[in-house]
Amino acid sequence: MNLSFFLFYISAAVAITTAIMAVTRKNASHALIYLVVTLLSIAVIFFLLGAPFAAALEIVIYAGAIVVLFLFVVMMLNLGRSSVARESQWLRPGMWVLPAILSGVLFIVFGYTVLQTENSAMIEGQVVPPKEVGTVLFHEYLLGVELAGVLLLAALVGAFHLGRRYLEERREN
Amino acid sequence: MHLLWAIPALPLAGFLILFLTEGRLPRAMVSNIGAGSVGLAALLTGYVAWQFISSDSTSFTSSSWTWMIVGEFNVSFRLWVDALSLVMVSVITGVGFLIHWYATGYMSEEEGYSRFFCYMNLFVFAMLILVMGDNLLLLFLGWEGVGLCSYLLIGFFHKVPEFGYAARKAFVVTRVGDTFLIIALFLLFREVGSLEIQEGLVYARENMSDASTINTIICLLLLGGAVGKSAQVPLQTWLPDAMAGPTPVSALIHAATMVTAGVYLIARMQDFFMLSQTAMLCVAAVGLITLLIASFTALVQSDIKRVLAFSTMSQIGYMFFALGVGAWSAGLFHLMTHAFFKALLFLASGSVILAMHHEQNMFKMGGLWKKLPIPFIAMLVGSAALVALPLTSGFFSKDAILLKAWKSDSDFATLFWTVAVIAAFLTSLYTVRMMVLTFFGKPRSEMHELKKESLWHPSRIRTVVPFGLLAVLSIAGGWMGFEFTSDLFGDKGVHAEFHFDPIALLTLGVPFAGVVVGYFLFASDLIDRRRLIKNKMGELLSKFWGSGWGFDWVYDTLIVKPFRFIAQTRLNRNDVVDLFFNLIKFLANLFHHILSMFQTGHVRWYAFTMVGGLLLVFLAVVWI
C-alpha cells in the first residue's frame, strides 16, 4: 500500500469518468477536452506500469497531436450552438437502450474471459526503459516498423487526396 | 550434349518475344526474330549433327528435370536425340528455316505479320519437342502443340468464315486421332509402368511376345493417332481444307513436318510394331489405301494447292506403306526427301498464286512459264522429285521403298508392290497434269497483270535463295541423305542390291511411263480430252474422285448431321443437367439477396453488427 497503488485506482476512476463524459457530451470542444483528460490519466497508468516511453508517447502524440487535429477540424467546421441543439435532438435516450445492453453483455463475456485465466499475476511495475524498447523495436520488429512507415505514407497520400478541392468541384458538375 | 536444349529453346524464345510484344515491333525486326530464331536453331542442329556423326555414341541426351510426379508416375523433361530424331530435327529446323525465310517475303503485305511468325515459331518449338522428347507424354505435349498451331495457322485469315471452318475441321478431326493416341498412352503405362520411350522399347524387346494381344491393341491405337495427324484414311478429310492457311503454312506444317509426325511416331515405337504382324499389316494397308485414293483424287482437282495436298497425303501413304512392309529406313528417307521437294512445290505454287492475285484455280492459269521463270524451274525440279525421275531425291527414296516392298516376306508383298507401282504411275499423271495446266498452253485468264514488285523478281533475294536451296536439296538430298538415313534402323542392304533386275527396271520405268502418258493425255492434241470426260462414266468418276471419294459426304451424313440434330432439337433443353445448373444459379441469387440485405449503407448499422459479431465470437470462444 503505497502512493502509486492508490494513484493507479484514482487514475483509473478518472479515466473511466472522463471517457464517459467525452462520449456523451453535446459540444464537441468539451468532449475533446474530456478526451485529453482520459488520455492523460492513461498516460499516468502507463508510467505506473513501468512504461515511461509509452506514457510520453501517449501525451505527445495522442493528447498533443491527434486531439489537436480533432480540434482543428472542429474549429474549421465551426460547430457552434446550433450543432449543440442538433446533438440534443440526435441523442434521444431511447437510442441508448440497445447499445447499453450490448455493451453490458460484452462486459460480462469479457470479464468472464479475464477471470477464467489461471495464474493471476501481480504487476510489479518494473520499468522497461526506452533504450530497451528501441533496441527490440529496431531489431525484432524491424519489418513492423517498415510496414508502419508504409501505412503512414498511404495515410499521407490519402489525406492529401481527400483534402483537395477538386473533389468538390466534381460534385457540382 | 549440353547445347541440345537450345534447339527448341530458340524458337520458343522467338515465340515469347513476338507474343509479348503483340505486334508492336517493326516488320524488319519481326522477320529477324521469327526467321532468325529458327535459323540459329538450324545452325545449332548442324553442329549437333556433326558432333553426332563424329562421335561413337548412338544417342545424345540433355540433362533432365522433373516435370511431374504423381505416385509412381514420374515424368522427366529430357531431350533425347538419336539418328531418327536427328533426321526429323534437321528437316524441321532446316526446311523450317527456309520456309520462314521465304515467308518474310510472302507474308510481307499481309496483316498480322508478327502474329504469323509468333505462331510459326511456336509450331517449330512444339514440333521439336515432339521429336526430341524422351518421354511419350512430352511427345504428346508437342503433338497437341503442333495441333494447336495448325489450327491457329489454318485460320490465320480469320476474317473469312470458311477458313475458320477449315481450321475447326482440322482441329476436330485430328482430335479423334489424338484420342486414340492418349488411350494408347494409358495402355502403355499400364503395361510398361512408365512412359519413357527407351524404357518402353527395352520392355517390348524383352518382355513381350509376338502374339501379345495388348501389344496389338496398343499398336493399332498408336496407328489411330498417327492416322489422324498424318491425314491418312479414314481421318484424311481435314488436310485438303487445311490449304486455307497461308502457303508457307501449307509448306511447313501440312507438307514437310507436322503431317509426318505420325510416321515419326510409328518409327519411334518400332519395337512395338515389329512384334505385331497385324499392326504392321494395318499400317501398310492404311498407307496403300490412302495412296490410291489420294492419287485418284489429285487427278481431278482444279485447285493447285489441293492437288499438292492430295499429293502430300499420297506420299505420306507411301511412308506408312514403307513402315508397314518393314522398310523403316526407306520410309524415313522418303519423309526427308518429301519434306524437301514438297516444301519446294508449295513455295513455288505460293509464288504462282500470289502472282495471280490469290487465284488458285489451275484452269484459269496456263502459259505461265515465261512470265514466272523462277517458280517454273522450282516447280519443275520439285515435280521431277515427286515423280521420282532418276537421280532426283524422290527417286532414291521411292525406289528404296518399292524394292523393299517387293522383297518383303509378307504374304501380300506382290499385291502391295503392284498397288504401289500403280500409285507411282498415277503420281506422274497428276503431276504432269498440274504442270501442264499451270505453266503450259495458252493463258486462260485475263488476270495476268503481274505485280511489279513481285516475289520472284531477282532482287527479292529472300524468296529466290530458299527456292534455290530447296531445289538443290530436292535433287541432291537423295545422295546426301542416303548414307545417313539408310542405316537408321539397322536394316541396311536394300540399296546395295540395286542392279538391273526386271523389278528394278520396272520401278525405274514407271515414272517415265506416267510422264509420257500424262503428256499425251493433257498436253498433246492426240486425245480429245473432252470426250473422255463427257460421258456418264467420266462425269461420275471425276465427281466421285473430285470429292475425295465421298468421305466428307459420309462423315457429314453419319456424324455431323445427327449430332447437329440432337444439339438443336428441344430434346436436350431443360433436362437434368440444366436443372442442376439452374439450381446453382438460384442459390447464388438467393445468397446474393440475403447478403445485400445486410448492406444497408448505414454506418451505425455496420458498427452495430460488428460489435454483435465480436460478441458472438467471444461467446463461441468462451463456451466451446
Add this chain to the structure above:
Amino acid sequence: MTTALSIPLEHVFFLAIILFLIGAFGVLIRRNIIFMLLSLEIMMNACGLAFVAAGARWAEPDGQIMFMFILALAAAEVAVALGLVVQFARRFETLDIDRAEELNG
C-alpha cells in the same frame, strides 16, 4: 528500478475492457462523425492499455512496441478519417453519418 506498484493484472484488464466498451458504446449511440471518431480513439487506447499491461507483467518491451504500432495506426486513421469528415461536411452540409447511406445493396 521499480515503481513498487503491485496490483493484479486483471484490474488493468478490467480498466481496458471498461474503456473499450465505453468507446464502443459511443460509436453506437452517436450520429455525429466527429464523436464516433473520438470514441474510436478511446477504444484504441483501451487496446494499447491492455498491451502495455501485458508487457509490464513480464517486464518486456514488446507491449510498448505494440502500443507504438497502435499509435501509428491511430495517426494514419485520424489523418484519413478527418479528411473524409471535411469532405463529408462539404458535400452534405452536415455531420450526420446516417446521410451517408447511398452505398447500399
